[in-house]
Amino acid sequence: MAQALTRAMRDAMAEDPTVHVMGEDVGTLGGVFRITDGLAKEFGEDRCTDTPLAEAGILGTAVGMAMYGLRPVVEMQFDAFAYPAFEQLISHVAKMRNRTRGAMPLPITIRVPYGGGIGGVEHHCDSSEAYYVATPGLTVVTPATVEDAYGLLRASIASDDPVVFLEPKRLYWSKADWSPEAPATVPGIGKALVRRTGTSATLITYGPSLPVCLEAAEAAREEGWDLEVVDLRSLVPFDEETVVESVRRTGRAVVVHEAGGFGGPGAEIAARVTERCFHHLEAPVLRVTGFDIPYPPPMLEKHHLPGVERILDAVARLQWEN
Amino acid sequence: MTVQELPGAGASHRSTPPPAWRPRTDAAPLLPDAEPYRVLGTEAADRLDPALMLRCYAELVRGRRYNAQATALTKQGRLAVYPSTVGQEACEIAAAMVLEEQDWLFPSYRDTLAAVARGLDPVQALTLLRGDWHTGYDPREHRIAPLSTPLATQLPHAVGLAHAARLRGDDVVALAMVGDGGTSEGDFHEALNFAAVWQAPVVFLVQNNGFAISVPLAKQTAAPTLAHKGVGYGIPGRLVDGNDIAAMHEVLAEAVRRARAGGGPTLIEAVTYRMEAHTNADDATRYRGDAEVEAWKAHDPIDLLERELTARGILDEAGITAARDEAEAMAASLRDGMNADPVVDPMDLFAHVYAEQTGRLREQAEMLRAELEAEDQA
Numbered sequence: 164m165a166q167a168l169t170r171a172m173r174d175a176m177a178e179d180p181t182v183h184v185m186g187e188d189v190g191t192l193g194g195v196f197r198i199t200d201g202l203a204k205e206f207g208e209d210r211c212t213d214t215p216l217a218e219a220g221i222l223g224t225a226v227g228m229a230m231y232g233l234r235p236v237v238e239m240q241f242d243a244f245a246y247p248a249f250e251q252l253i254s255h256v257a258k259m260r261n262r263t264r265g266a267m268p269l270p271i272t273i274r275v276p277y278g279g280g281i282g283g284v285e286h287h288c289d290s291s292e293a294y295y296v297a298t299p300g301l302t303v304v305t306p307a308t309v310e311d312a313y314g315l316l317r318a319s320i321a322s323d324d325p326v327v328f329l330e331p332k333r334l335y336w337s338k339a340d341w342s343p344e345a346p347a348t349v350p351g352i353g354k355a356l357v358r359r360t361g362t363s364a365t366l367i368t369y370g371p372s373l374p375v376c377l378e379a380a381e382a383a384r385e386e387g388w389d390l391e392v393v394d395l396r397s398l399v400p401f402d403e404e405t406v407v408e409s410v411r412r413t414g415r416a417v418v419v420h421e422a423g424g425f426g427g428p429g430a431e432i433a434a435r436v437t438e439r440c441f442h443h444l445e446a447p448v449l450r451v452t453g454f455d456i457p458y459p460p461p462m463l464e465k466h467h468l469p470g471v472e473r474i475l476d477a478v479a480r481l482q483w484e485n
Numbered sequence: 486m487t488v489q490e491l492p493g494a495g496a497s498h499r500s501t502p503p504p505a506w507r508p509r510t511d512a513a514p515l516l517p518d519a520e521p522y523r524v525l526g527t528e529a530a531d532r533l534d535p536a537l538m539l540r541c542y543a544e545l546v547r548g549r550r551y552n553a554q555a556t557a558l559t560k561q562g563r564l565a566v567y568p569s570t571v572g573q574e575a576c577e578i579a580a581a582m583v584l585e586e587q588d589w590l591f592p593s594y595r596d597t598l599a600a601v602a603r604g605l606d607p608v609q610a611l612t613l614l615r616g617d618w619h620t621g622y623d624p625r626e627h628r629i630a631p632l633s634t635p636l637a638t639q640l641p642h643a644v645g646l647a648h649a650a651r652l653r654g655d656d657v658v659a660l661a662m663v664g665d666g667g668t669s670e671g672d673f674h675e676a677l678n679f680a681a682v683w684q685a686p687v688v689f690l691v692q693n694n695g696f697a698i699s700v701p702l703a704k705q706t707a708a709p710t711l712a713h714k715g716v717g718y719g720i721p722g723r724l725v726d727g728n729d730i731a732a733m734h735e736v737l738a739e740a741v742r743r744a745r746a747g748g749g750p751t752l753i754e755a756v757t758y759r760m761e762a763h764t765n766a767d768d769a770t771r772y773r774g775d776a777e778v779e780a781w782k783a784h785d786p787i788d789l790l791e792r793e794l795t796a797r798g799i800l801d802e803a804g805i806t807a808a809r810d811e812a813e814a815m816a817a818s819l820r821d822g823m824n825a826d827p828v829v830d831p832m833d834l835f836a837h838v839y840a841e842q843t844g845r846l847r848e849q850a851e852m853l854r855a856e857l858e859a860e861d862q863a
Contacts, residue, residue: 183652209652215682220641220675227645227659230630233652235645247671254635255642262619262631265837300838323840353843400843 164312165335168198168274171316172236176206182320183228184211186221186238186274195240196276196335218248222273226255229269236320242277243286249294256325257300272319273327277305278371278421280333280468282461288332289458290422295327296398296431303398304352305329307373309339311396318352326352331371355402357409361391364415364481367406367432369395372419372469379474388478398428406432407439414445415481419469424452446483509719517712517724521756524731525793533731535799541578541730542794543808545787548574548598550812551607552761554819555597555614559765563823565616568595572728572760575786576692578602579733580660583741591630591643591661595692599662600629607815608822617827637667640676640689647685647744658744660688660737666697668711674718677752681718686744688737689720689752692727694759699772715752727755728786731793758784831857 176182184202186194190213193200202211214221218239225235239245245252252273260268279288295303302324306312312330319326358373359380366376373394380390393409395402410416416436418429433448451469459467524530552571558564570577581602584590592599597610605627612621613632620631630646633639643661650657667673668691680687691711695702708714712722725736733755740751758781762769769778794800835842835850842850 215675215678217675217678219672220679223638223641223672223675224645224648224679227642227647228649229645230624230642231646231649231653231657233649250635250638250672251641255638258619259631260839261837263624263837264618264620264833266620266623266625267631268840302839400839401845403844 164306164309164330164337165196165198167309167313168316168330169200169202171313171320172199172202173205175234175236175317175320176202176210179234179320181232182210182234182236184236184238185214185225186212187214187216187240189213189238194238196332198274198276198330198335199238218245219251222248222251222256222271225271226251226259226269229271230259230267234270234272234320236272236274239273239275241283241287242275242289242291245273245275245291252301252327253298257298260324261300268323269325270320270323271325272316272322273325274316274330275327276330276332276335278329278331278333279458279464280371280421282464283332284461285458288464290420290453292329292398292420292422293427295329296428300325301399302326302352303329304396305331305370305398306396307331307334307368307370307394309337311394315352315396322352329370333371334374337374353397353400353402355393355395355397355405357391357405358394359390359392361389362413363388363390364417364478365391365393365406365409365413366417366419366474367393367395367409367429367436368419369398371421375469375471376419376474379471379478382471383475383478386475386479390478395432401432401435403435403439406436410436410440410448411443414443416440416444417449417451417474417477417481419451419474421453421468423455424450425455427452446481449477449480451477512716515716515719515721517710517715517722517754521724521726522732522736523726523729524735525729525789530731530793530797533793533797535794535797537734538731538790538794538799539804541575541582541734542787542790542800542804543811544578544582544602545574545730545790546805546808547812547815548578548602549787550809550816551598551601551819554816555611556761556765558611558820558823564611564614566764566766567614568764569759569761570595570598572781572785573692573694573757574598575730575733575790576662576690576727576755576757579730579737580662580690582734583737584658584660585656587628587655587657588741589628589630589643589646589657589659591639591646591659592632593636593639593662593664593667594632594634595664596662597632600627600632603627603629605629606822607819611823612827615823615827617829618833637663637670637672637676639663640667640672641679643687643689644676644680644683644685644750647680647687648683651686656745658686658688658741660690660741662690662692664697665691665693665695665702665705665711666700667691668714669697669705674714677715677718677720677750680750681720684747684749686747687750688740688744689750690737691752691754692757693754694727694757696759696763696772698763698767699769701772710754712752712754718752720750720752723751723753725753725755727757728784728789730786730790757786
């Protein structure tokens with residue numbers, strides 16, 4: 164996935180001279196995860212810029228660059244390091260189009276490596292998507308596959324609106340039969356995808372939890388459950404139709420994500436599914452999420468992250484008998 | 486004395502300094518003067534350009550009238566709120582005057598007058614404060630960023646824009662305005678640091694008007710002056726009398742020239758005073774005494790220039806009357822513009838959130854449309 168992301172930026176920069184990559188360590192080092200590897204060398208330091216270490220400054224100056232017609236791609240290095248930039252994000256990035264009645268859209272892509280499962284110490288593993296999806300004006304996407312990493316990042320950079328691009332850190336090293344020589348077509352933002360068809364229940368998920376859900380779906384076959392798995396890919400806009408169609412077909416749903424459950428995206432999705440599918444549901448919509456705790460230390464994270472067992476337990480509870 | 490020369494730092498067990506580090510030794514030119522720079526009432530005024538000063542005078546009088554009219558409009562309920570710049574007109578006017586057409590102004594919420602002096606229609610400039618929309622103009626058309634309510638957050642925007650323009654080879658300078666309170670915000674510091682590292686063509690203008698709402702400067706900072714803050718970033722700091730429009734114009738124009746020539750950013754502290762309350766919603770008598778306000782009244786920006794120009798025979802009664810008449814005409818047109826009820830379209834609530842409406846917003850827009858139709862039929 165890491166290479167697909169690099170390739171997406173490289174292709175975008177080659178096609179459009181207004182695309183600029185910026186952030187801490189993105190230049191000479193190629194980023195702490197090497198996602199921007201080689202960009203400074205190929206396009207020069209003016210196009211791939213090592214900035215001072217200040218997230219509000221990085222995003223704030225990107226706002227000014229976008230105001231002047233550039234398309235900045237900003238790297239926030241780690242989920243929890245993005246918080247100093249929240250005022251810029253919420254007060255300006257998300258609102259500039261609205262404040263100016265459409266006169267000044269901000270085509271900024273904010274890449275945020277997020278989530279746990281890599282043994283990172285504290286402040287390196289947050290799932291901060293709830294903050295972003297609660298902010299009107301932001302588009303929020305997250306790829307779960309190598310193909311989508313390329314396609315969604317291309318679509319994000321091409322978008323005239325600011326996009327928070329959440330990169331599941333633990334999928335950086337995932338491999339696929341994806342050839343950078345023949346990049347897949349751009350899926351477009353706002354489209355969910357049924358990754359696995361099934362008839363007994365729908366698992367609704369995104370980002371780092373997709374492989375876990377697919378694994379759970381395989382395991383569930385032994386229990387006689389044929390699970391459908393929907394990958395949201397985009398949290399805002401939320402592809403309600405794909406989700407609703409699936410749940411109406413299966414009659415049961417579990418939302419799975421790493422972020423805490425209270426006020427997490429799953430709460431919204433469960434509410435929407437309930438509103439739209441009430442008469443089709445055989446059981447309440449359940450959620451399998453991270454605990455409502457600060458992200459735990461690495462030695463305990465396996466207890467926190469939603470795993471196959473916890474998903475299967477939820478699936479078992481879908482045998483709803485009042 | 487550098488860090489390495491401090492007593493104890495050069496103990497015998499370490500005879501050589503660590504590699505590749507040395508402090509800058511050229512900090513002195515970055516330091517501001519001990520006294521705010523002044524022109525009016527000094528010998529420096531001999532070199533003033535009469536035509537420019539007459540323009541400044543007319544703008545100051547117009548600016549004062551604009552402040553008075555806007556404040557009156559709050560009393561009539563036509564403006565929700567107005568942060569006055571009475572006493573600070575020289576800063577506002579000079580900031581607008583030194584910019585070329587292609588340059589950009591980044592105003593704070595208090596700087597509507599600077600936007601108007603740059604040529605923005607006064608009614609459009611007051612849209613935010615009237616409440617019919619957040620920004621009533623196209624920022625690109627006027628090269629005036631939206632008035633920023635969050636403090637100092639527009640400063641990094643100015644840096645980014647100026648940097649982008651330079652990358653494209655365009656001759657553009659950004660001038661960003663902030664108050665004394667705003668210099669305590671993180672964004673102020675990050676903006677200065679980015680601007681210095683990138684050598685961006687930016688001018689930072691701090692209007693030190695004495696108070697951040699009610700908090701005086703002494704409780705805001707322990708720095709010798711706000712202009713000294715530039716030194717830490719490698720940016721020259723200039724201290725200037727903010728009520729002396731000749732000094733303001735000179736210092737700002739010099740900083741803009743330097744930025745345009747590739748000399749990098751400048752931090753200017755204009756020492757001025759907010760004669761009125763923070764806004765019409767504030768009671769300034771709770772935190773400051775009349776004596777202080779009276780003392781500043783004697784240092785009024787319009788009086789300073791008027792005295793200088795009349796003493797030199799550049800301005801006479803007829804000129805003063807002409808400036809006042811022009812200001813009255815502006816005020817009358819502003820009143821007319823503001824007395825017309827703004828037309829607001831509730832459906833605008835959903836029109837500019839995203840380039841492409843999300844399904845969720847389409848639903849909500851339909852709900853509102855139905856409510857509006859039901860209201861119409863009732």
